[in-house]
Amino acid sequence: MLNKKTKNKSFIFFLFSLLLIIAVASSLKVLDDNVLYFFSPTEIKEKSNLNLNQKIRIGGMVKNQSIIVNNNEIKFIVTDFKNEIIVTYRGTVPNLFAEGKGVVAEGKLQDKKYFVAKRILAKHDENYMPPKNKKKLNDK
Amino acid sequence: MFNFLNIGNFFVLLNKVSKSIKIIFVPVIIISLVFALYLSPKDYIQGDTVRIMYVHVPSSWIALGCFSSISFLIILNFIFKIKNALIIFKSLAPIGLSFCLISIVTGSIWGQPTWGTFWAWDARLTSMLVLLFFYLLIIFSYKFIKDQNFSSKICAVISVFGLINLFIVKYSVDFWSTLHQPASVNIFGETSVHKSMLLPLSFMLLGFLLYCALIFLMKYRTEIIRMKKKGLKRL
Amino acid sequence: MNLNILIMNGYGLYVWSAFIFTFLVCLILFLKTKKSLNKVEKDFHEEVKKLSAEQVKTLKKRKISKEILNPQVKIK
Known part of the structure; x- marks a missing residue:
């Protein structure tokens, strides 16, 4: 149903968001006291x-x-x-x-x-x- | 199936709705102002400053809700290339920006008599300021980047960052110690605002939402006409 | 009692400035939106005037363009 370009895009998108969430969560953890x-x-x-x-x-x-x-x-x-x-x-x-x-x-x-x-x-x-x-x- | 995604159908539908919105907008605003400024009781500690809540809280909700729908639409547009999503988010962005600004300014006006300071760099206030910058970033990136493919990519990246920030705004008061008090109105939990204050609050929210709808309709129409004007040359 | 709505037991300055600020921002947004809508609408009508009769005919068959040109529908 979905064409290849859409599939690719959604894959890139989910990978990117996952990485970003991990990055932000860990940096908040490091900054804990300052927050x-x-x-x-x-x-x-x-x-x-x-x-x-x-x-x-x-x-x-x-x-x-x-x-x-x-x-x-x-x-x-x-x-x-x-x-x-x-x-x-x-x-x-x-x-x-x-x-x-x-x-x-x-x-x-x-x-x-x-x-x-x-x-x-x-x-x-x-x-x-x-x-x-x-x-x-x-x-x- | 995706009938509302069709720009033509959506546009015709909106024009039908607009008339009824205009009729109920003015009475709702007048009633909510009378309630907020005169009829509603004062708070047991804060006194009359609690009336600032009636503009501060609804505008914060709208700022947050607007950003989440904008991000959703941008991502939808990025993955599926839906033109209508693009037009809707462009029409929503200025509304969200204005209400974010209102929320920050009224919040700091409220802060002076209650906390004793206009501004504090605690997690809630800082992340709300960051949200304002995200709004500006999104607006600039669709206004000044001419290449539409590139701008939709940039917007998608910004909106993912923005969504994470939105999550921080929402839960900052629960995760960390902040000067800002925790949420008073919870959909699933207990609401700690008294009934007599909840009524003007919901009226004010309704009034603000109607105002948003009004602005959105005008903005949407502007964008559609702009798009069609380009099409005229091809006739 | 009547004066108290202005003074608000000493908090009047804060309360009123918050409400007035909100009102001003809303008003500015409204006026800006209305101005740009009027401008775009005027431009569109001028462009349509330049078109030939046949082109206008095809234009009026289209759903969206018909809606834009319909003078009864006005969001303002």
């Missing part, structure tokens, strides 16, 4: 080649009742429910920054438990609902 926008506290703990002078980003949840505001300095704990990192930061935080919400901090690690942030970004989740429904959920 990550931030590290979780557990990943920081398990990381062996940690460079303290390098600017990195860490992310997770702001632990409940951990925010301490002191003059212009703000101190809070980032957690992924397994490990925790203490973060200090000077400056204004985004509106959505709150306890129990996601956060990404950019800055330098002092050691594996202590982080000095230069910039704070709020990470919000994929849930959208009106305020009334949130109240109902909380009351339950």
Whole structure:
């Protein structure tokens, strides 16, 4: 049914796409760490080649009742429910920054438990609902 | 069997459809704008910024969907030499490009009040920018390469790369840690957007799709007339 | 209450700029497409005028050309 040219073309096409997919998948695998926008506290703990002078980003949840505001300095704990990192930061935080919400901090690690942030970004989740429904959920 | 692949039949069919699209387009847009800007509730944390979702999310969907159909058509044209596929993808490309641009710009406008930054080089945002470049590459390669055989080959190569990138766009939020939140609306899984917000979202999507259809019809007609004009000399 | 649709509790600038940007891009795309369609249609009709009567007759037998020349069908 198909003529020879069409067959040839589809063969070349499938071979080409297969090779390309393998190439891209393997290069992403190599680049793994660079594709990550931030590290979780557990990943920081398990990381062996940690460079303290390098600017990195860490992310997770702001632990409940951990925010301490002191003059212009703000101190809070980032957690992924397994490990925790203490973060200090000077400056204004985004509106959505709150306890129990996601956060990404950019800055330098002092050691594996202590982080000095230069910039704070709020990470919000994929849930959208009106305020009334949130109240109902909380009351339950 | 391949009746719709015949350009003549397809063209006549499209002209019939166009009238009804024009009639329902304006009311749908007005209703969806009223819902999106006024009637829909605000979000429990984000407040009123959530209204940006109603333009950002549908336009991202259209940008992604448009690219996948363009790639499919290019590959179809490359393997089977179907002329109609060529004309359809040429008419779709500018629509996809515009909505990709809308998605990126509205996304970064949304990013400023919620995340605290306009742009972050995380996997989702970067791959979306790459998608924009793929759109540009495809448009340039059919516009500026005169040799049709060569340009269809180039387009096929670009579209395979683009499809891989499309896959990365879709799954970047699940594979890697990104600033961008995971998908809220899932066809097969759970949808985490409340019903009262899903309604304006779907209305907006319908409005955008109708707009796309309108532009597509005009573009398609332009391409057909261009093709026929060349044929006039042979009469 | 009426003013709140503009201010949006302080987020008005972001929301409105996103919507206006979307509208502008759509409008520009629409106008560009319409302009090129009008131009091509005009060119086509001018080319047809140059043809002889017999050629026009054969042209009108063809499905697509008939559709293009039909003044009632206009996508705009």
